[in-house]
Amino acid sequence: MITWRDEAAVLSVRAFGETSAIIEVFSPVHGRHAGVVRGGTSRKIAPVLQPGAQVTVSWSARLDDHLGSFAVEPVRSRSAAAMGDRLSLAGLNAVCALLVMVLPEREAHLPLYHRTISLLDLLGQPDVWPLAYLRWEQALLEEMGFGMDLSACAASGVNEDLAFVSPKSGRAVSRDAAGVWADRLLPLPPVLAGKGDASGAEIAKALGTTGFFIENRLIKGLGDRPMPAARARLIDAILRLEA
Known part of the structure; x- marks a missing residue:
């Protein structure tokens, strides 16, 4: 059995079967991770499983590539x-x-x-x-x-009068350097x-x-x-x- 425990923010919740839920969380060590919460639709657990809620999750699965199950403990609710x-x-x-x-x-x-x-x-x-x-x-x-x-114009290197962003490079472009191409750039x-x-x-x-x-x-x-x-x-x- 593979297990880990981490703090996380709940990102999404969807029903799974009659009484369970699949949640996705964002944790510092394990990133975006999904798992089944048994009894996740119950009156006790459902209020904890709200997007944005801060929770402690314990994940377990037989193999690492399985969906696995979460046990969830509330840390902080942000629903209000x-x-x-x-x-x-x-x-x-x-x-x-x-x-x-x-x-x-x-x-x-x-x-x-x-x-x-x-x-x-x-x-x-x-x-x-x-x-x-x-x-x-x-x-x-x-x-x-x-x-x-x-930080500076992609064409001229100056850092003044920067008015546009190149949609290709993501770099700033000054008003003078944009010239006739201004309408093809992002503000x-x-x-x-x-x-x-x-x-x-x-x-x-x-x-x-x-x-x-x-x-x-x-x-x-x-x-x-x-x-x-x-x-x-x-x-x-x-x-x-x-x-």
């Missing part, structure tokens, strides 16, 4: 914070859906794990959450090997580079650029799968904060 407003709910759903979609199974991504837990702990704080989420998407791209280089709002206004409109614009790379670099290679709908709902909620 997530259900408190539209932004938090959409944000939680977007984070969980993206991780389920793009993370390789059973592959540790420790920096991204810690970044994700820090983000989830900010649920219910609409004044800081949108910008924290933008930074999380940038960290996700970096962890998956598609980080953007926004580089200052907030994406850690500068300027962090309004909802600017963050939403920046998420359009990160979203391009998530969709065309991370998701495109996974087959015919669309961007999670929760992400669009999150952007809408961010824009509504200032409406």
Whole structure:
């Protein structure tokens, strides 16, 4: 019998048979990992198995490549914070859906794990959450090997008047260097580079650029799968904060 124990965040829950559930978690040592929770639909266990919840899981299986079973102990629930407003709910759903979609199974991504837990702990704080989420998407791209280089212009090397991002290289491009090719480049709002206004409109614009790379670099290679709908709902909620 193979066993391990780790702390994790619950990413998804689905029914399995009449009384059990299959959950996917994100743990620091074992990455995105699935397992069966016996009695997972019971009144005692079901409230613990909510997306975003912090839990301790003990996994066991006869062979390493089997689905295996989880025993779950609650550490911290985030359901109250997530259900408190539209932004938090959409944000939680977007984070969980993206991780389920793009993370390789059973592959540790420790920096991204810690970044994700820090983000989830900010649920219910609409004044800081949108910008924290933008930074999380940038960290996700970096962890998956598609980080953007926004330090200087890819064409000229200057670090002033950077206004665009190349959709091919993910590098910044200055306004002068873009020239007639500007309409083929992605916008580089200052907030994406850690500068300027962090309004909802600017963050939403920046998420359009990160979203391009998530969709065309991370998701495109996974087959015919669309961007999670929760992400669009999150952007809408961010824009509504200032409406």
